[in-house]
Amino acid sequence: MSRASDSYHHGDLRAACLRAARELLEEDGSAGLSLRAVARRAGVSATAPYRHYPDREALLSAVAAEGYRELAADLTAAHPSPTTPDELAAVAVAYVRFALDHPAMFRVMFAEPCDPTNEDRVAATAAISQYVRDIVRGVLPAADPEALSTAVWALVHGLAFLHLDGKLDASTPEAVSGQVRGAVAAMLAATAPSAQVGA
Amino acid sequence: MSRASDSYHHGDLRAACLRAARELLEEDGSAGLSLRAVARRAGVSATAPYRHYPDREALLSAVAAEGYRELAADLTAAHPSPTTPDELAAVAVAYVRFALDHPAMFRVMFAEPCDPTNEDRVAATAAISQYVRDIVRGVLPAADPEALSTAVWALVHGLAFLHLDGKLDASTPEAVSGQVRGAVAAMLAATAPSAQVGA
DNA sequence: TCCATCATGTTTGCACCGCTTACATTAGTC
DNA sequence: GACTAATGTAAGCGGTGCAAACATGATGGA
Numbered sequence: 001m002s003r004a005s006d007s008y009h010h011g012d013l014r015a016a017c018l019r020a021a022r023e024l025l026e027e028d029g030s031a032g033l034s035l036r037a038v039a040r041r042a043g044v045s046a047t048a049p050y051r052h053y054p055d056r057e058a059l060l061s062a063v064a065a066e067g068y069r070e071l072a073a074d075l076t077a078a079h080p081s082p083t084t085p086d087e088l089a090a091v092a093v094a095y096v097r098f099a100l101d102h103p104a105m106f107r108v109m110f111a112e113p114c115d116p117t118n119e120d121r122v123a124a125t126a127a128i129s130q131y132v133r134d135i136v137r138g139v140l141p142a143a144d145p146e147a148l149s150t151a152v153w154a155l156v157h158g159l160a161f162l163h164l165d166g167k168l169d170a171s172t173p174e175a176v177s178g179q180v181r182g183a184v185a186a187m188l189a190a191t192a193p194s195a196q197v198g199a
Numbered sequence: 200m201s202r203a204s205d206s207y208h209h210g211d212l213r214a215a216c217l218r219a220a221r222e223l224l225e226e227d228g229s230a231g232l233s234l235r236a237v238a239r240r241a242g243v244s245a246t247a248p249y250r251h252y253p254d255r256e257a258l259l260s261a262v263a264a265e266g267y268r269e270l271a272a273d274l275t276a277a278h279p280s281p282t283t284p285d286e287l288a289a290v291a292v293a294y295v296r297f298a299l300d301h302p303a304m305f306r307v308m309f310a311e312p313c314d315p316t317n318e319d320r321v322a323a324t325a326a327i328s329q330y331v332r333d334i335v336r337g338v339l340p341a342a343d344p345e346a347l348s349t350a351v352w353a354l355v356h357g358l359a360f361l362h363l364d365g366k367l368d369a370s371t372p373e374a375v376s377g378q379v380r381g382a383v384a385a386m387l388a389a390t391a392p393s394a395q396v397g398a
Numbered sequence: 399t400c401c402a403t404c405a406t407g408t409t410t411g412c413a414c415c416g417c418t419t420a421c422a423t424t425a426g427t428c
Numbered sequence: 429g430a431c432t433a434a435t436g437t438a439a440g441c442g443g444t445g446c447a448a449a450c451a452t453g454a455t456g457g458a
Contacts (some may be wrong), residue, residue, distance in 0.1 A: 009424065009435060028310050045437050052435090056416065067390035097374055103312070113302070116365055124410060129366060144381075150358075150367060151382035155350065158357025166315055167328060168349060182343070183350035188388050189425080206453080209407075233444060246446075251406090255445065394418050 014052040016042040018053065021063050025104040030112070060108055061118040066088055067102070067122030068111045072131060074098050081138065085188045088139045089181040092156045096180050099160035100170060106153065129153075140188065202377050213251040213287050215241040224303040229311070234258065244364065260317040261308055267302070267307045267323035271330060280337065284387045287338045288380045295299045295379050298359035299369060305359065307346075354382055 009120075010016060020041035024033045035056050053059040068074050076086045078094035079087045099106040114121060136149035159180055163170040209215060219324045220241035223232045234255050235245045252258040278286045278292035298305040313320060333343075335348035358379055369375050 007424080013435080031312075035417090047438085048436055050417075055203065055373060056409095097403065107310065107312065110360065110364060111306065113230075113306065114364070125366065147378065147387070150361075150378060151354065151385055154353045154357030154361055154367075154382060155386075157359065157360060158353030159349075161348075161356060162353055163359060165309060165313070167324065168353075179346065179349060182346050183353060186347070186350055187354075190319050212406080234446090235444065245444095246409085247407055247447075 010044055010048070011046060012044070012045060013042060016044075017049050017059060018062055021059055022066070022105070023025065025063065025101070025108065029104045030107055033060070057115050058118070061111070061115055063105070064114065065118075065120035065124045066107045066126055067105045068121075070102075071109070072096050072124075072128055075131065083134055083138055085139060085185060088135060088152075088188070089184045091135060092152070092159075092184045093177045095156045096160045096163060096182060097173070100144065100176065101165055103164055110157070111161075112120045117170070138168055138173045152184065152187060155187055156180065159183060207237075208245055209241070212241060212243060212247060216248045216258060217261055217265065218245070220258055221265070221304070221315045224262065224307065225301070229306055233295075236366045243260055250271075254315050255335045257317070259311070260303070260314055260320045263308045263313065264317075264319035264323045266304045267327055269301075270294070270297050270308070271327055274330065281334055282301060284336055284338060284384060287334060287351075288383045291351070291358075292379045294355045294361060294365070295359045296372070298363055299375065302363055305363065307323070309356070341386060351386060352385065354386055355379065358382060 017038050020038045021033060022042065024037055033048050035053075038059070039046045039049050041146045042049070049059065053062065068075055074094050074097075075091050078091045082088045107182045116122065132153045133145070135151040136152050140148075142148040159168070163176060168179065216237050219237045220232060223236055223240065228314050234248050234252075238245045239256070241248070248258065264380045273293050273296075274290050277290045281287045281290055312381065315321065332344070332348040332351045334346045335351050339347075341347040358367070362375060367378065
């Protein structure tokens with residue numbers, strides 16, 4: 001692919017590192033993700049990745065940024081521009097599902113004390129944040145849309161983490177989506193009593 | 200204190216390790232918490248802690264278990280047995296405050312892929328879980344108390360994490376408590392329209 | 399009282415890690 | 429075709445988790 005035969009130079013080590021990092025993350029979780037392991041998997045010397053990522057933090061941030069983009073893609077795939085509570089609930093379900101499908105990735109994205117100055121990262125998280133705000137605002141013009149979108153995000157985010165930590169029943173996708181839909185419906189019903197919300 | 204002068208044996212190394220671990224956690228975060236650092240702080244050889252904790256995971260779990268107990272204590276201190284939405288909101292605020300006051304500890308408790316077989320840990324988390332359920336059930340007998348308590352916990356848990364990650368305004372304690380109270384009020388108003396909820 | 403036992407420390411050592419420095423190779427550029 | 433910069437390698441430092449093998453001393457039975 002991107003590797004130029006067996007030449008001294010790799011070809012696209014930057015991308016290869018990212019790919020290797022994601023693979024290791026899925027296999028061994030965040031603990032198994034070392035720069036040396038990434039280098040081994042990319043078939044390159046232990047210190048080569050440092051040419052592309054100043055330190056481990058930077059690589060993790062790059063992985064996280066990719067995760068934010070994929071999460072955003074999953075959400076829009078669930079519904080491109082939700083306008084009803086039901087449609088919003090579908091997006092919420094997609095959020096939690098992402099966490100359960102990519103637990104290690106999700107933890108890298110949200111659960112580690114991250115470098116708040118990393119550009120990739122702040123841009124991607126700001127995009128997600130804005131995205132949630134827009135969706136909630138579009139679904140129902142509440143008195144305080146800011147507070148409402150915060151509440152919805154927190155609710156879904158919390159559900160994701162509690163499921164990840166095994167504190168809630170995540171045995172079947174239906175169980176998960178049921179809990180998420182119920183919670184979102186309850187919250188929206190509160191702020192817009194006129195809205196019809198399906199269970 | 201617990202140290203028997205400068206004798207060969209420490210006296211209470213187990214407790215000393217726990218204390219040292221918590222101190223290191225507050226100072227350097229989870230990253231700075233190594234068994235060797237703990238041993239140094241306890242004034243003992245690098246491998247001595249292994250007599251009391253089989254591995255690093257076990258020590259972290261012990262710290263986490265202590266955290267769960269303190270969290271529970273903080274919650275009951277906020278209100279021993281809440282019966283009104285306002286009182287429940289006070290407990291929710293205490294939850295988020297705990298996370299912000301002990302960020303590294305909170306991350307150890309919830310954000311790391313933990314050993315789910317550790318006895319201390321599962322017992323302590325089960326207690327917290329049951330506690331939340333009892334509180335919510337006591338505040339208002341909803342149609343589906345299980346779902347409601349799940350939703351409330353998730354909401355508060357999510358708020359805690361988003362605050363921790365700097366995604367929400369945590370500049371002042373008032374800002375934080377305002378958000379938490381607003382969100383809880385919205386959620387409770389939905390499931391019990393007759394309940395009076397203060398902003 | 400003496401001494402055997404055993405919990406609790408220490409020492410040594412291995413493999414791995416992040417990261418730095420110095421050096422090697424090669425792709426472009428004039 | 430030589431110069432330069434980008435990109436790779438090799439060697440090495442201090443740190444880490446953890447496993448043996450060994451040292452110490454508190455404790456309890458003879």
